[in-house]
Amino acid sequence: MIRIAETHAACDVLGPGTRFVVWVQGCPLTCRDCVSPQWIPAAGGRDVPVDDLAARIAGAPVDGLTVSGGEPFAQAGAVADLITAVRARREMSTMAYSGFTIEHLRRRGDAGQRRLLGLLDLLVDGPYLAHRHADLRWRGSDNQRVHRLTDRHPPLADDRGAGLQFEVTAGGDMQWLGVPPVAGFRRSFENAMGRNPR
Template identity: 50%
Template sequence: MAEVTRLHVARRLERCTVLGPGVRAVIWVQGCPLSCRGCVAAETLPFEGGTPLAVPELTDWLCRLPDIEGVTLSGGEPFAQAGALAELLDAVRARRPEFSAMAYSGYRHEALRDGSPERRALLERLDLLVDGPYVAARHAALRWRGSANQRLIALGDRYAHVPAEPDTSAGVEVSVEPDGSLSWAGVPPTPGFREGLEEQLAARGFVLRAEARREA
């Protein structure tokens, strides 16, 4: 019997409007070798941790979500688990052919194109890529990106128009989880967002769960 491929996942979100075009699901993978200074998702950096989830389980989850046009892959570093994510996208598109895919990567597009077969396979399955490491000194309020060195690259025709649209911050979304805790998603338009949010919440008696602290 063939071994089931698993992804190490830090977090999932069923609906998000600030991490890519339209309404999207988001998967934050666990583990990143780059460890950019100023990363506000430090919990996703260690390769230890996260939840191992089978590709068929994630496929079923994505395929049953109504009224979403695709998935955004973030982390962590999605291209550190490129083979499993390519397999996931193939499985989803076998059932939902029009499902779109966007990913964030700390690697440049050119490096990914010249990378391993697994990284090239994932890249070939994407419609949009945000590339490059987060650089705190170049923080900017850009669309779906945290710093001015990062690029929004259309990989195909579906979103070819997107890079020409207004390049302004999409903001962040704050959600209340079923257990009453708070979580957020998006790319903060200002530096120090996480610290400021935590201070404001603490002043009001709220604690933001460590595992719920995420940025693209």
């Protein structure tokens, strides 16, 4: 089982190409600036069988899989199992976000965390820090780095432009995903939409 918060089957702004995104539930780092605090408690979200989720991902018309959160490396064994199960069905690009630095994961990571690192093409590391907010590709603050862990994807030719994707849900609500180019976007957007900021 893997504990997830949300999924999206066609995201164009969290990694190269169009990607299936899995946001896992639970993060032990509890950063003050976290833009998704509802996904910090490990008790939230829902448990889903790894094989069922892998079948959905492999069957989606996407170029790759991105795992965000929450903290993917807090349940690294389950995420590694998910990637392995996806690739048993279909080869695809893999990317993950982590609040841990890559140096921490390499030096102090457990076996599951090192196994997950070994399955990734791209890693964005470090927590989001509002005072270092920047308009950068796929990440929100300039402490966060994009690590190419394989040669599958070329180095970024243009590192500017975080990218946002807007959609109207089946219920008629407007939603967004991606990384806002300006700090405080979420609160402003949700105020404008007449919702309570999360």
